[in-house]
Amino acid sequence: MRNLLFGFFLLLGMELMAQSYYPTNLGTKTENSHYQAFTGVILHPQPGKTVENATLLIQKGIVVAAGTQIKIPKNTVIRKLTGQHVYPSFIDLYSSFGIAKAQSKTGQGRSTQYKASQEGGYWNDHILGNYQAVTDYSYDKEAAETYREAGFGIVNTHREDGIHRGTGLLVALTDDRTENDRILDATSSAFFSFSKSKQSNQSYPSSVMGSMALLRQLYHDADWYAGGNSPTKDLDLEAVLDQKSLPKIFEATDKLNVLRGAKVSRDMGLDWILKGSGQEYEQLQELKKYGNALVLPLNFPKPYDVNDPELLDKITLSQMRDWNLAPTNPAKVAATNISFAFTMDGLDDSSSFLENLRRSVANGLSKAKAIAALTTVPAKLIRQSNRLGVLKPKAWANFIITSGPLFDLDTKILDHYVKGNRHKINDIKQQDIDGKYSLQLGSHSLQLKLENSSQEDEIELTVTEGDVEWESSLKYENGKINLSLSSPDGLSAILEANIEQSSRIAGTGIDLQGNPIQWEANQKTKDNKERFLVFEPVATTFPNNGFGFKTPPQQQRLLFKNATVWTNEVEGILTNADVLIGNGKVLDVGKNLSDASATVIDATGKHLTSGIIDEHSHIAASSINEGGHNSSAEVTIEDVVDPDDIDIYRNLAGGVTTIQILHGSANPIGGRSAIIKLKWGASVEKMLFPNADPFIKFALGENVKQSNWGSYNRFPQTRMGVEQVFVDYFQRAKEYGKAWTQYNQLTGRQKRSAKKPRYDIEMETLWEILEGKRFISCHSYVQSEINMLMKVAERFGVRVNTFTHILEGYKVADIMATHGAAGSTFSDWWAYKYEVKDAIAYNGAIMHRAGVNVAFNSDDAEMSRRLNQEAAKAVKYGGISEEDAWKFVTLNPAKMLHLDDRIGSIKIGKHADLALWSGHPMSVYSKAEKTLIDGVIYYDAERANAQLDVIAEEKKILIAQMAQAANNGMTTQAPINSEKREFHCETLD
């Protein structure tokens, strides 16, 4: 029967291959319009719905009816499938099926490519909007089989290359048909990412923030283009406009980029579908707020091998937690009601897809949501709800037949029909009998080990008696097993059995002495490969790493008693003084204060100061430089703040409360900066300093000239050129501003006939500077360039707010004071490059005495945690008073950032951003004991210390879980510790 049926379907398939309007060379042009009915099935027509003893009726690859009491037409081939389950087949929205990988461009040589190679399209090679993956598509039979085995009958495939990747296509994975049948939609969706195209070496963008700016600019440009404002053709922009109504899928490579994708999507009104990281469980609140649909991978991390304690020691708690928590990700996302689909992408072994799906369900995902994430949700997202993901009339006949309920461990997919075309997956009669069995054969106690039994002709048998292996052979076909055994002394037995259940195999045969016997082999252990344990999930923290908080710390009303208080105000340094804080503000400063509702902190012998402010930091960011152009005013560090960076906590431990994360110094005009408060555990939005004036990084000297690395073809290569870059950009920004001002003054009617200026994020930013709405912090070293920038700025009516590094500031301190520029310098760095040959530790002192507002900054994740000691060097080198030296790291940088009305001193009404020191704040022996921001204790030395035990304890639990997982047969991975990169000014991305 089976063979007959198979043959019939093969024939049917051949016939269907011919399209109705195609000529044929066969004898007759026939069309098969028979029906097929699958009866007696347990039908799951849509998520959450089950119909027992149902019938599925299909014709010409389309569902005709599904349910009970279905009238079966006479010309129907009926297949009776009692007790088997039928589900709609799955849809993978994120795939690169059948599309050759993009070829890397080679042979760049020494020079960097700044211009696009492509013509006719956008100015950036990484925007491939006009590309259609269907032009490179060819059906990949082997990959299709892999997909079908995992349950996927439909893939939405594209070429994984570029920032705008062009469009993808929707393909039905059915063999023995033509592409006419398989391609359901040739341009089903558009794809995006932050990763550059491999096909071009064009250097821009070199960073995530550059990719984000590029995508935003692309959509601004498309709008402008749509208005008929462009004098030239742009095929990519036209494609972007054509794709307006298509679903758009963005691939994020990690958890932070998921939120960044959501941000770009929101900013540009795009409603992107985000391909997630698998760590959404850490970001549920924010994802819910954004509301984008997600495509979730099921590539759960393997447990770490616990047998290499030295290497295991280098695995962080957050890595271990991710192993434990990843399987809970789908359930947690589901609980937020965010719409999500699953993808097979990211799995190195496709056979683990179903396993991980089941693991998700075992970890709390409802079966209905699991099915929905594979069927109705992706169908809806790809706008094919009526034809895909459900079994109802007119839908494509895409379904799987399973041996049992899908989420049962032993259940196998037996058949996969795609557009009515049958693909056999597992032989129904071929039960999986893998495992270890015991068999008593006369006086011999034998162990049988069976492997690969579900693969036809590939079954393997090992027979042992104690340590001795017996020779054996085995045939397993059509549910029947034939087994022959030879004992070491040369006697043979022949056994056979019909497999009815896998736990006990029983049958007849001939024993070693040639006598007929009844025999049975009992399963002792089932093969482990399909088993998994469900581990108690550990709690996530804020942020989700070792030093994260169990619950976010709260604002407190506190009274510090009997401290030495460094007010940074006219009151100076008060001894035996009290400070009361509440509602996040300083409420009172004085002696003998009391407050009934405040918690008292005895600060006897301790010093209380306002929190340290670092004007120049590169911690807590995923990228620092966009060096692809000599100006990158369009990028902002606010896009790439990393709120989980442990350096935030380490900085708190040094009494730091506010930092400016500056763009690096790869180019004369860098990116916009982010000013954040170090609210450990808060989201990026909550860390950003509210209502702070915006800043931008400029840079001069060796870095922007690219003197110290091998790049010789980017303008400028000299300080002469650097000046012209600023003059050029300022001039263009001035003209840009003029054009917009004129345009904005037009009446509505005039506007209709006028050409609208192009909205340019970079020029907008520079225009803000000219308008006095954005402020410059400029990386600088030698006196010539410092003076130059002040003169250029003055020509355009701009004041340089801050020179940072400013190591030769002492040579031009008088000019700086006249210009009104502040100096944010290092206490004592020098000799690391030629332009700091004359850098001296007395720089701060000289500038201070010349009337320049001076700060010491870090530019370094390590130094920033001891800026209090750097301040002491102003006392040592140049004899600045202790009170003034302390302001170098508190009040003075607050002034530079225009925040001294809120932070930088202890004054009634200012933010309660404080550090409590064990002794004199500038002593090498003092430590920050508590660090507060807005009245919240974010760092407490005792808590940090106690946390070490908490970390060790949780690691112990997780290591025990991983050991158990390994013992249970789960594949492990070698412990790998991912290095955290440290950023400086010169880091190139």
Added chain:
Amino acid sequence: MKNILLLSLCLPLLVWAQQTPADPQSESILISGITAHIGNGTIIENAAIGFDKGILTYVGAAESAPASYSKTIAGNEQHAYPGFIGMNTTLGLVEIDAVRATDDEDELGEMLPHVRAAIAYNAESQVVESVRPNGVLLAQVAPRGGRISGSSSVMQLDAWNWEDALVKADEGIHLHWPSPFKRGRWWLGEDPSLKRDEDYDSDVEELAEYFANAKAYRNSHRPKHLPYHALKGVFDGSQRVYVHADYSEEIKESIEQLIKWGVQKIAIVGGHEAPKQLVLLKKHQIPVIIPRPHRLPADEDEALKSTFELGATLVEAGLTVAIEMSGRMERMNTRNLPFYAGSFAAYGVPYEKAVALLTANPAKILGIDQEVGTLEVGKKATLFLSKGDALDMRTNILSHAFIDGRELSLESHQTKLYKRYSKKVN
């Protein structure tokens, strides 16, 4: 404070050429009214220190000091310390990090025991003169790179040339133990995560064979083999092997192997994971020269101040501990060496023992403890006076410094510019 500043502001005209090495001590000197930090863990309050012809002749209570000295310096309650010793520095080997032409620290090749740091030492380096005003008067100058980088020498930092800077030539060989782990180079698209290095065993074997050959060479000497010849001293104890190793496994394996190979004197340079090998280190009395505390912890779960706490852990275990300088901007940071010791003191090392990290301990490791490292009669008069605690940046303000009794200049390119531009700007 202000007065000192004023005074020093008046001095430049007189002492413009002070970076010229000082002349030999011409008259006996007694400094009295000071707190003397001996360097060996002890302290003498209200002390006096006398020296003549470069040698300490009196260290003790001020009131008992003989009156026979030609010159007396009023200590004014300042603190006296033995000259601080920088370990594993590259002072004088590189002038400006980014200028390749000034870089002489790392020779091409893997096995270079015959390469000598001493002869590349630039006695007139502006960086060298900038470290003396903070109390660093002696330095072990060592080469970098390769498996065996070459030999280090002890230099004093007030000299005309490398030859008269030499305190002890070629006292040690620097060996970088193979790492059992490796990382991919992310900038080449490799996986940057840490994993076992499959080459580790063969790297160690290669090293074993190299040492076996060097040892065998001692019995033949013909034909002359420069590298093996340069390793001779490690087998008879006249040279120490400085093993650069941070991981616990490296520390353990290197000590066990080197002892097996016949190496007499070993020191660990680095030792981030030395706390895991205390028993072994103690058993073989291996000194550990620990890195600057101004580093970040190895990973996000490590104690926030782990790098500061390392000092106390090893000192409490009874090991001989000193501080090494390698790392980012290491030469210019040598002037911060005193504050590294201060930081170790802040995290548990008793103060006088923290002083020893820069004085007695490195002298002992270098084998020059008979001459320098402590303020004891008969040793060299290599010391300085600081207005306050020299391990704290606020109070590390030197008034005098002596090497072999010669009073050296505390001026530098930096102070020269300070004075010049103070006049211009104010």
